[in-house]
Amino acid sequence: MSVEQSTSIKNNSITTVNVAVAVIHYQNQYLLGFRGTSQHQGNRYEFVGGKIDAHETAKQALIREVAEETGINIDNNTAVKLGRLHHDYGDKQVCLQVYRIEVTAQQYAQYKNLSYGLEGQKLTWVEKAKLLAGHYDLPAANKTILTWLQLPAHITVTYPLAHFSDSSNPMTAWSQYHHEHIAADAWVYMRTKAAGAENSIKQLLQLRPDIQAITPDNLDTDKADNAVISRQIIAKHLTQTQLMQRSSSDAKESMSYSAVSTSLPLIVSCHNADSINAANQLAYARLQQQLPPVIGIFLAPVEYTQTHPDTPPLGWQAWSKLAALADMPVIGLGGLSPMMYQQAMLHGAVAVAGIRQFLK
Numbered sequence: 001m002s003v004e005q006s007t008s009i010k011n012n013s014i015t016t017v018n019v020a021v022a023v024i025h026y027q028n029q030y031l032l033g034f035r036g037t038s039q040h041q042g043n044r045y046e047f048v049g050g051k052i053d054a055h056e057t058a059k060q061a062l063i064r065e066v067a068e069e070t071g072i073n074i075d076n077n078t079a080v081k082l083g084r085l086h087h088d089y090g091d092k093q094v095c096l097q098v099y100r101i102e103v104t105a106q107q108y109a110q111y112k113n114l115s116y117g118l119e120g121q122k123l124t125w126v127e128k129a130k131l132l133a134g135h136y137d138l139p140a141a142n143k144t145i146l147t148w149l150q151l152p153a154h155i156t157v158t159y160p161l162a163h164f165s166d167s168s169n170p171m172t173a174w175s176q177y178h179h180e181h182i183a184a185d186a187w188v189y190m191r192t193k194a195a196g197a198e199n200s201i202k203q204l205l206q207l208r209p210d211i212q213a214i215t216p217d218n219l220d221t222d223k224a225d226n227a228v229i230s231r232q233i234i235a236k237h238l239t240q241t242q243l244m245q246r247s248s249s250d251a252k253e254s255m256s257y258s259a260v261s262t263s264l265p266l267i268v269s270c271h272n273a274d275s276i277n278a279a280n281q282l283a284y285a286r287l288q289q290q291l292p293p294v295i296g297i298f299l300a301p302v303e304y305t306q307t308h309p310d311t312p313p314l315g316w317q318a319w320s321k322l323a324a325l326a327d328m329p330v331i332g333l334g335g336l337s338p339m340m341y342q343q344a345m346l347h348g349a350v351a352v353a354g355i356r357q358f359l360k
């Protein structure tokens with residue numbers, strides 16, 4: 001939810017506490033605090049953080065809270081915005097503004113044995129796999145943060161089926177090509193851009209049980225007879241057009257969103273501020289309905305791309321301003337390579353995606 005929305009809730013006399021949350025990590029080691037018994041959501045693990053003061057930006061609060069609670073100075077570290085999320089605990093409403101910060105090897109060496117914070121609270125570094133597997137009891141709002149943290153640094157996008165139109169059997173050629181060229185354990189957005197491509201996708205997933213798939217929302221893979229294949233589909237995708245069509249209906253909450261997958265998280269494509277706003281509303285509605293969250297936005301195109309030669313690129317500066325509007329992690333797409341991950345992070349991206357440069 002945006003800061004504006006949280007303010008409007010305030011105007012309706014329900015006070016929302018704005019909180020800066022720092023997901024601090026070094027590679028696969030993540031820093032957790034432990035909330036004291038007397039605190040709200042006490043006796044639970046937490047990411048380091050605290051209330052944003054009236055005069056502060058979220059990032060200023062983040063730097064201050066991390067310094068006050070741990071002594072770590074993150075002033076010169078890159079803080080990548082993961083998202084903003086509103087949660088109603090019944091006794092308290094919070095709006096968490098969540099950033100991921102990787103500490104340097106030197107900072108980690110200095111702080112890795114820290115078992116108590118500067119406020120006397122317990123601190124512990126934990127393995128990412130255990131954190132994501134739910135080994136640590138965190139406040140309920142953090143469930144969405146853990147889903148966001150699943151996103152890898154690189155996402156491969158497939159060629160459209162039309163790319164293989166010269167072949168005698170384009171569907172098999174599509175599966176075979178990607179079977180050979182997708183890197184091990186990759187997250188793959190199966191963008192076939194064709195109706196009736198279910199079988200190609202199923203075929204590819206059968207050939208490559210190691211990969212995780214993001215499939216088009218209107219593609220009927222939910223009914224995949226093979227349960228193993230269903231397990232490989234980790235999110236559904238909505239194009240900007242689908243997103244805008246669904247959010248333009250008057251009966252927003254009941255009708256339009258019911259067309260969208262209710263069993264899996266979503267990743268949506270956006271190209272402008274209006275669609276990012278629609279994505280924020282969809283994410284908010286899904287949280288209210290306790291549906292799997294919107295885990296990311298593909299924001300494109302960053303650079304010129306052969307796939308959309310007539311679309312002018314946003315460039316990193318405009319991309320970065322748009323990304324800041326999103327309430328969920330933003331993935332750079334369009335003319336990028338995996339090598340550009342660091343540059344993308346500096347502009348607010350949690351991941352980079354693409355076709356050519358991401359296939360081996």
Ligand SMILES: Nc1nc2c([nH]c(=O)n2[C@H]2C[C@H](O)[C@@H](COP(=O)(O)OP(=O)(O)OP(=O)(O)O)O2)c(=O)[nH]1
Binds near residue numbers: 039096
């Ligand atoms: N720090 C932190 N707070 C979280 C997380 N998840 C979550 O729901 N919260 C909630 C719990 C609290 O209601 C609120 C944080 O407020 P807080 O009371 O800890 O903030 P603070 O340190 O500035 O507070 P105070 O003790 O100085 O009053 O956000 C999390 O991962 N980290």
